Amino acid sequence: MPIAALLTYLPQLIAAGESLFGFVQKLREAAQQSGEWDPTHEDQFQASLIAQGQAPESLPDKN
Amino acid sequence: MRTKIILLTIASGCLALLLSGCAHLQPGADPIVVRTEQSLTVAQATFDTFLKLDNADRALVKEKAPAVHAFATWLREPQPISPGSSTIVARWAGMIAEVDLAKLTYKANRSEQTREDLEKELRYLSDTVAGVQDYLAQLKTIKRAVPVAGAP
Numbered sequence: 001m002p003i004a005a006l007l008t009y010l011p012q013l014i015a016a017g018e019s020l021f022g023f024v025q026k027l028r029e030a031a032q033q034s035g036e037w038d039p040t041h042e043d044q045f046q047a048s049l050i051a052q053g054q055a056p057e058s059l060p061d062k063n
Numbered sequence: 064m065r066t067k068i069i070l071l072t073i074a075s076g077c078l079a080l081l082l083s084g085c086a087h088l089q090p091g092a093d094p095i096v097v098r099t100e101q102s103l104t105v106a107q108a109t110f111d112t113f114l115k116l117d118n119a120d121r122a123l124v125k126e127k128a129p130a131v132h133a134f135a136t137w138l139r140e141p142q143p144i145s146p147g148s149s150t151i152v153a154r155w156a157g158m159i160a161e162v163d164l165a166k167l168t169y170k171a172n173r174s175e176q177t178r179e180d181l182e183k184e185l186r187y188l189s190d191t192v193a194g195v196q197d198y199l200a201q202l203k204t205i206k207r208a209v210p211v212a213g214a215p
Contacts, residue, residue, distance in 0.1 A: 036092075037100075045163070050144060052111060053156025057118035060139045 093173075095181060099166045102185055103159055106192045110138060110155040113195045116202050127205045131198045138195075155191075162188050 052058065089097075117124050117135040125132040138155040145160055152160075165184040169177040 036096075042163075042167070046144075046160070049107070049156050049159055049163075050150060050152055052107070053144065053152025057111075057114040058139055058153035058156065060141065061121060061136060 095178065095185075096166060096170060099162065099181065099185060102188060102192075103162060103166075106155075106159055106162075106188050109192050109195050109199070110159075113199050113202070114138065114153075114155070116199070124202065124205065128198075128201055131201050131205075134194065134198050138191075158188055158191065 114135055117132060121132065121135075124135070138153060140154045141151045142154050142157045144150045144152045144157055145164060162181075162184045165177070165181040169181045
């Protein structure tokens with residue numbers, strides 16, 4: 001994907017990442033009390049973690 | 064920029080509310096697993112808030128509070144999400160993934176060893192989150208001290 005196109009859609013990509021994080025947090029609410037949650041939710045948690053761990057605010061300083 | 068800081072401050076307030084809602088434990092639930100889930104949620108939200116605040120003006124934070132920015136830089140250092148993985152993420156995400164993995168290992172085999180491993184990972188994560196919370200307080204002070212353009 002060309003960088004210009006990526007930059008055009010960056011706000012939407014960031015918003016998608018934020019909503020995924022919110023969705024996963026919602027799923028986790030049950031686990032806050034029982035410690036148990038659907039194994040498929042674990043995959044969603046990992047996906048949200050990777051998205052956040054690679055988001056602009058998590059990238060090192062540009063030299 | 065100012066709106067962003069206000070929103071992030073509100074987000075950290077929500078984090079405090081989240082912490083206050085952590086007292087429930089369902090009958091039959093394993094306390095260490097529940098504690099792990101709570102710690103993971105709080106840690107993820109704390110790191111996210113801290114890094115977003117620092118990211119809002121990295122140059123300013125670096126100038127006014129070098130130790131705070133150095134800690135953010137340490138949290139951002141790229142590393143594999145798990146040993147041997149080709150997926151590279153910031154250190155903080157790797158730390159959370161480590162605790163999550165230790166939790167899954169413990170749940171699959173509830174032995175003394177897996178419990179000790181999980182407790183060790185949890186302690187490291189909790190210590191790091193405590194450090195971030197200290198720096199978060201410093202960060203908010205810096206942001207408040209900076210005059211907003213156009214303000215009287």
